[in-house]
Amino acid sequence: xxxxxxxxxxxxxxxxxxxxxxxxxxxxxxxxxxxxxxxxxxxxxxxxxxxxxxxxxxxxxxxxxxxxxxxxxxxxxxxxxxxxxxxxxxxxxxxxxxxxxxxxxxxxxxxxxxxx
Numbered sequence: 819x820x821x822x823x824x825x826x827x828x829x830x831x832x833x834x835x836x837x838x839x840x841x842x843x844x845x846x847x848x849x850x851x852x853x854x855x856x857x858x859x860x861x862x863x864x865x866x867x868x869x870x871x872x873x874x875x876x877x878x879x880x881x882x883x884x885x886x887x888x889x890x891x892x893x894x895x896x897x898x899x900x901x902x903x904x905x906x907x908x909x910x911x912x913x914x915x916x917x918x919x920x921x922x923x924x925x926x927x928x929x930x931x932x933x934x
Contacts, residue, residue, distance in 0.1 A: 820844060820846050822840055822922075823925055824838060824840050826838040829933065830931070831933070832905060833903065835902075836900045836930060837900070838900065838930075840897070840913030840925075841895050847889065847894050848889070850871055851869065851920075852915060853913065854885075854913055855914060857927075863912065868887065880906075881907075885898060885900050885901070886901075896913055898911065909930060913925070
């Protein structure tokens with residue numbers, strides 16, 4: 819059974835950067851549209867960035883210009899480069915397939931905390 823494994827989170831000061839990684843077995847990450855989602859305390863999980871199977875990228879307005887999603891097909895990994903981090907970016911970050919109907923079981927996520 820395929821499972822996503824997220825990593826790279828941590829504690830960072832406002833204005834700092836982190837790079838998250840998402841891995842999985844097989845070619846599921848290379849052959850499908852993938853998204854990064856986040857869930858802040860007390861809020862629902864929400865999509866923040868996604869990359870299509872063809873490599874086009876999209877972002878929600880709150881992260882546009884600060885976050886970059888990318889894929890390394892050779893490593894079967896999807897990344898989320900996060901720059902100029904803000905306290906409101908604090909959340910658990912997850913990766914999964916798109917569209918929603920294609921999603922599989924969620925991984926454990928990786929915690930990102932932005933605080934001084």
